[in-house]
Amino acid sequence: MTSRSYLRAFRHRNYRLYFSGQSISMVGAWMTRVATSWLVYRLTGSALLLGVVGFAGQILSFVLSPIAGVLVDRWDKHKLLIWTQILAMIxxxxxxxxxxxxxxxxxxIIVLSVLQGMVxxxxxPVRQSFVVRMVNDKADLSNAIALNSSLVNLTRAIGPSVAGVLIAVVGEAWCFLADAISYLAVLTSLFLMRLEPDTRKPSAHSGLIAQMREGWRYVVGFAPIKTILIMLGISSIAGMSYPTIMPIFATRILHGAPSTLGLLLGSAGLGSLGGALYLASRKTILGLGRIIPKAAxxxxxxxxxxAYSHVVWLSVLMLFLAGFGFMVQVASTNTLVQTVVEDDKRGRVMSFYAMAFVGTAPFGSLITGAVAARFGAPFAVSLGGVGCLLGxxxxxxxxxxxxxxxxxxYIQMGILPDPASIAVPEAAAH
Structure with missing residues (x-):
């Protein structure tokens, strides 16, 4: 496949601006995640508190996402995205x-993690649903989603590695300060965009609770979205909480330093980048349903x-493979949901996507931290792997x-041919 096919979403000016701004900002965000976990472990030495901080930072995504989804559908997504970046920078x-x-x-740390979770x-959900505003041609939507995933995971490979070096040389504080400065890049890109007015809004007479119920009924009543989001929630709880206790593997099991932590998380990011690039190379969403359980x-x-490796190179390789599988599953889920969801319900559905992906993660972090404190970190991570297999x-x-x-x-959208249109007419069959 040519590079033009991989990058076809870049035909849209607003998407190019957003991508360039986020590429800087997300490096800072990953630096903050690594610095936070290392700071907590340095201050407390507790696997349980690592889980508690992870829980505090993500639980509001579970609690507030349904409300956020309704408000995202009601409010101007561009302005809302700007405000979330400003608050995260603060x-x-x-x-x-x-x-x-x-x-x-x-x-x-717990209070500030709760604040970040609220943001x-x-x-x-606003970032996920805003992609449609930046990419007007739905034919480029799946490519834009895959490129977003590539961006997240390229920065996930770079950010932890940079954080590991900064922590070792000057301490955690400079990771947080660099993150704050990096938000200026994405804010600049958002201010430079030229957008058409957003006319896709739910009816004004519906109340907040009524619209939440409407979104819930849509998700629960549409079997494909319900099934795929349940699967995402299982993977998030069982298999995506291992970074919470990664400082234990870096120090106690692999006998390393902050740079080892950056190497481990960076390898998972590189694997995820590979998974996102694989999906970006696909020309159709057909077959993604079969890919999801294989990837999980x-x-x-x-x-x-x-979980049971005591060799750095093997641990790095296994996290690379785990990151690849997770990203193929997550990006496939995102692509399928964004493709089939009705536009006037996009914000609400993506809020349930956020609940399944990020909102369930705090429970996984808390469980992983508690199990690691009681039975050891290797058992906690391997238990999560078994959960992924069962899911x-x-x-x-x-x-x-x-x-x-x-x-x-798919037939209505033209992704699959209409059987009626290709059926042989009865008269012609004789």
Whole structure:
């Protein structure tokens, strides 16, 4: 496939601006994630508190996402996205100043993590649904989503590695301060956009609760979206919480330093980038349903192998493979949901996507931290890998119903041919 096919979403000016701004901002965001986990472990040495901080940073994405989805459908997505970036920049700046002054406590880390979780509860659904505003041609939508995933995971490969070096040389504070500065890039890109007025809004007479119920009924009543989001939630709880206790693997099991932590998380990011590029190379969404359980099982097996590795190179390789599998599953889910969802419900549906992907993660973080504190980090991660395998088996058995639900929509959208249009006329058959 040519580079033009890989990058066809770049034909849209607004998307190019957004991509360039986010490429800087997300490096800073990943630096903050690594710095936070290392800071917590340095201050407390507790696997349980690593889980508690992870829980605090993500639980509001679960609680507030349904409300956020309704408001995203009601409000101007462009302005809302700008405000989420400003608030996230303030949070990172406060973290950096407190750490630089050696004045931060675990309680303050938890409070600031809750604040960031509140921002993320709005930022994720608005960012996901805003892609349609930047990419006007739906034929380029799947490519834009795959490129977004590539961006997230390229920065996920770079950010932890840079954070590991910065922490070792000058301390965690400069990771937070660099993150705060990096938000200026995405804010600049958002201010430079030229957008058509957003006319896709739900009816004004519907109340907040009524629209939440409407979104919930749509998700629960449409079997393909319900099934795919349940699968995403299983993978998030079982297999995506391992970064919470990664400082334990870097220090106690692999006998490394902050740079080792950056190497481990960076390898998972590179694997995820490979998964996103693989999906970007696909010309059609057909077949993604079969790919999802295979990807979940693949990442589960890689996590189990990583859990019991005591060699750095093998651990790095297994996290690379786990990252590849996870990203193929997540990006496939995102692409399918964004393709089939009705435009006037996009924000609400993507809020449920955020609940399944990010909102369930705090429960996984808390469980992983508690299990690691009681039975050890390797057992906690391997248990998550087993959960991924069981989820993949369940989804594979649900595939016939999943396909039957999507087929009429694919026919309506022209992705699949209409059987009536290709049937041989009765008169011609004689």
């Amino acid at each position: 949070q990172a700046l406060i973290m950096g100043i407190l750490v630089l002054k050696n004045a931060i406590t675990i309680e303050e 993320n509860a709005f930022e994720m 099982a693949f990442s589960g097996l890689a996590l189990i192998a990583f 993949a088996l369940w989804f594979a058995r649900s595939l016939p119903t999943f396909r039957n639900g999507l087929r009429p929509i």
